[in-house]
Amino acid sequence: MDALSQTISALADPTRRAILARLATGAATVGELAEPFDMSLPAVSRHLRVLTEAGMIERHTEAQWRRCELRGEGLRAAADWIEYYRQFWETQFDKLDAFLKRTAPEKPASTASPKGKRHGRVR
Numbered sequence: 001m002d003a004l005s006q007t008i009s010a011l012a013d014p015t016r017r018a019i020l021a022r023l024a025t026g027a028a029t030v031g032e033l034a035e036p037f038d039m040s041l042p043a044v045s046r047h048l049r050v051l052t053e054a055g056m057i058e059r060h061t062e063a064q065w066r067r068c069e070l071r072g073e074g075l076r077a078a079a080d081w082i083e084y085y086r087q088f089w090e091t092q093f094d095k096l097d098a099f100l101k102r103t104a105p106e107k108p109a110s111t112a113s114p115k116g117k118r119h120g121r122v123r
Contacts, residue, residue, distance in 0.1 A: 003055070003077040010054040011078065015039075016047050020070065023057060027069040 001009070010016055019033055034044040048068060051057040056074030060067055 004081055006054040007056065007074060007078040010050050010056060010074075013047065013050075015044075016051055019044075019047060019051065019068075020056060023068060023070040027067050030066045030068065033068060 011020075015037060018036070022028060022033060022036075030041065030044060030048065033048070034041055037044060048057065048059060051074075052059055054074050056071055057068050058071050
């Protein structure tokens, strides 16, 4: 699987997005990451494996603790892809706006007289 597909697949799960949000505040142990979820430690570890394989987190062992921290490089493929299409659509919307302005019908000049006043000959 290519990097972009791996990243999007990893981000598709709300638990993994929550883990990334927690890691954005700083490194954490696996136990700390598992705390808010109603799932087993092995289930959380599977989520962490997906995030690690996608290059979004880094896991390392310090004594008996397994710590995780965020890696920004893992999001780069998705960010670059999204940015390309953001620019594409902004250009398309700018072209549409220019087209609409160019082809908009002109407003007819008002032929109605101001209230109470008549123009032209009086009969």
